[in-house]
Amino acid sequence: MKRIWWKEAVGYQIYPKSFKDTNGDGIGDLKGILEKLPYLKELGIDFIWICPFYPSPMKDNGYDVADYYGIDPCFGTMEDMDLLLKKAGELGIRVIIDMVLNHTSDQHAWFQEALKDPNSEYRDYYMFVQSKERPSNTRSCFGGSVWEKAGEDCWYYHTFDKSQPDLNWESQKLREELYNVLNYWMEKGVSGFRFDAITYIKKVNSLMSHEPDNTDGLISVETTGQNQEGIREFLQEMNHKCLRDPEIMTVAEAPGVPYENLSEFIGEDGYFSMVFDFSYADIDLLPGSNWYNQAPWTFGDLKKLLFRSQCSVQTQGWGAIYLENHDQSRSFNKYFREKAATRDDLHLRFLQGSALATLLMGLRGTVFVYQGEELGSENGKFNSIEEYDDLNTKDQYRRALCAGYDEAQSLKFVNDRSRDNSRMPFPWTAEANGGFTSGMPWLKCNDDYAAICAKKQEQDKDSLLHYYRNLIRIRKDEANRESLIYGEVREIQNALESVIAFERIAENGEKIQIWINMSDETQQADIAEGEILCNNYSETSQKSLNPYQAVMVRCR
Template identity: 50%
Template sequence: MAGSGTWWKEEVVYQIYPRSFKDSNNDGIGDIRGITEKLDYLKELGITMLWICPIYQSPMDDNGYDISDYCALAPEFGTMEDLDELIAEAGRKGIKIILDLVINHTSDEHQWFREALEHPDSGFHDYYIFREGSKPPCNWRSIFGGSVWEKVEGRDEYYFHAFGKKQPDLNWENEKLRRQLYNMVNGWLEKGIAGFRIDAITFIKKDLSFADREPDGVDGLAKCTKGSRNQPGIGAFLKELKQETFDKHGCVTVAEAPGVPYEDLDEFIGPDGYFSMIFDFRYADLDIASGSEWFKRRSWNVRELGGKIMDSQMAVQKYGWSANFIENHDQPRATTKYLKEAQDDPQAVKMLAAMYFFLRGTPFIYQGQELGMVNFERQSPELFNDISSIDQYQRSLEEGLDPDEALRIVNLRSRDNARTPFPWDGSRYGGFSQSRPWLPMTMEYPVIHAEAQSGVQDSVLEFYKSMIQFRQHGPYRDCLIYGSIRPIESSGNVIAYERQKDDVTIWCYYNFSHTGTQERLPDDAAGAVGIWGNDTDAEIRDGMLCLKPFQAILLKQDVPQSGTHS
């Protein structure tokens, strides 16, 4: 068993996008009571923790990541009593709750920012980053497009926003502001949640010189990440945040920390690191030039994917613990992204799931991933809700793409792909709501839905249940949770790795091809048999493992074969 300080290593986390999970009052928007209604589904799936995306009061310009009151809930999601009920009911079922923590920026409708605009001589003005002048202080581009500087109406003054213009960045240099944030964080932890997923946390320190940089687009701007992410001195802020909040509660913290160099991981997730674990986006973004420029597509292959995954695993293993994922609210569906034309093949979907799930770290499942959901295909740019998708479409046109190609690229990468309402059944609007949802369904009458897969032996949903059960309660749980990992040399369409703890070694093979292939086993794997997979038939000849198309198989020495989990 893990020590009390690392209990989160044994969790399986399920991410909920509350607007799109379940609508309990038929207003077209998912809500907290909808989550409570589906706790039995989540319990049966086998997850042990829920990460709920922002439910705080917000004008929803960026779907809740623009918070106007940290201590109140958005009315569309319900009341604080609804949240108390969810925390209590989930707890009775052995399910913990973590919330999003968004402390790089607020909404421009937050009372602090309103006071800053109305009373520029007040202390609230220094809660944000303002600069005087008749033109933008520098040529940095925000993550969502356009300048990071927005002019204050009626004054020769600009405020800084790394993301949307309705998301002004907080000034972390201000100690009074930091104390306000820490009080808020402690208040939520005292409410009974288990911790936080922490949004955009590596943006809280800026290069305060705000010097122009070499333009990297036809708009004459330069991406802001070079001056507003992972800047020198950020460690002092992160250390103080941990000491004043997280350390006092023994909570779990999962940082969205893109751009952290592997050599700095010890500071972030080492024994005295700022966080329990972080997400690494290097393999998630291998299909684009950078996380903020979707329109710059790049080709990739399975060998490159496997290399990025194992580079990440080996780097994190050296210092701490990983948060493993293939989908989230900012990513397209993994089926479409990683499997391409095989996205509708259940065997391929299962193989992909097992490949990431048995990596070293805590696995995260995004809602609908356990059904094998795929991307949508919108026919018009007007059908997108996500502000980043809309910006990417416009930037694509500015960079010379024709409208059809721009729409194709945004369809492939839009954050709306993962934000479509959850399909509970095959009825209109998928049983999510009886009213038209806030965002169009992937399919208005979904073919992929929970009701069609529940209890069906060969379904993707039942495979996920089996997979979670095997990691959490199977005979090799200690090895699969706590064991070390190392890559196994494999052919171009196969990702393979070894998990090892004490005297237990498990060899894991995943064939990403629609054709069979042969892989040479490590010398100590001679005589191994299949113990789990989407097909546990381990055909081994002369030290070669013969993998079937899209086969996922875990091998171990000297154990009787269990049945196939397909």
């Protein structure tokens, strides 16, 4: 297998608005990332993925881009970005950035010109349709129709919020504009891109009406608008014109791609280095996009999804491994549900957090740690819908009310799933607002910040933060690299339902076993003899696992 830096790397996703504020305005900034580079270096991070920092009205927290070539003043200046790239490079940390190419903000100059003049060259940059009625019954990801009025008998298309008009990839001129954007940032010194919502760029089925999937008479764009026929030509062209250098790392948010087609996306001549797979991350939801349709699931179900993903990806290319990101709730609450550690039970929080960390670092693919995950961050407690910032959360709350749930039930649904859970400010210290800001934070801080803050965990050699640091060292160790990075994943079939057990097998036959008890009860195991690489308990038995025990062993 071809060796390259991004396969061996551990990445760290930064949501800049919530990472570190240096000027007291309550919003994290680029200087805050720069200030905390030593922390990331000590953690063992090889690259950071920074969520959007471009000029934006912030209707969707930066995923509504108003200028691809600038820096929003709330985050700093282009000089700050240049310095961040320089200092990160000096520490051996590469930078990849979010690229939102499915849509822009309605405040982007292109869209403003298109609205102003129907004969403008920019009119063809977006999806405008002349029609007396809505052109189709497609529902946007954030609720309501994908079609918004733009004058008499004229509509424009938006996969997400109405303030995020979709770009028209059928326009060659538009595509060339976007390729110029990619080349600009590569010349700046970024090492790659995370492509947001990239499988929505081809519109075929979503431009036509279909059988509704709900009482609103609409059908979800997630059903009709993902990975449509003809998208491959667009992605191949972008790859050939901008992304042929194998040193450039690309990771795609690519919902809707079936496993049997993965090789087109991540194979030897694929469009991207890797893609995110959402199958196991969305285990808690029934098919569809309503958060109130919560799915019952078991650890057996989780294992099936996890190993199906791993085995499918490893035969076709390379994967991106994650448990958390800016669009998900915290993994503690998702995977341990009502048994997730309480704020005051720090020992249980360590055990559960280290179990998840061992799983993350043991799987095959490029590892992504989301900010605060290494501290054991959990979901926050929001007392009313007014405390939320996220557009999607507010829409899901309305959907639950319309479905007949009362306010308390609807709030519980969004508390469980809201993206704001992972967007709460990072807890650096036990000081006010977790040391994130000297001002008023843009979003409330989690009330557990003093208990789990980075400063406290840095001083405690038995903390979850130190466990993460050690796991990253183990993963990168020359003695383990061929197994833990490049080795095949093979599930250990006789493990009990609540035990996730698998082997990483190198080409030369060397094996590392990973055993993780996801339950609060002691479970039987059959751990191989060998060198214990990590263990979140002080003792190990080959025949049993304590509650939430995680063991990694290099087999003899």
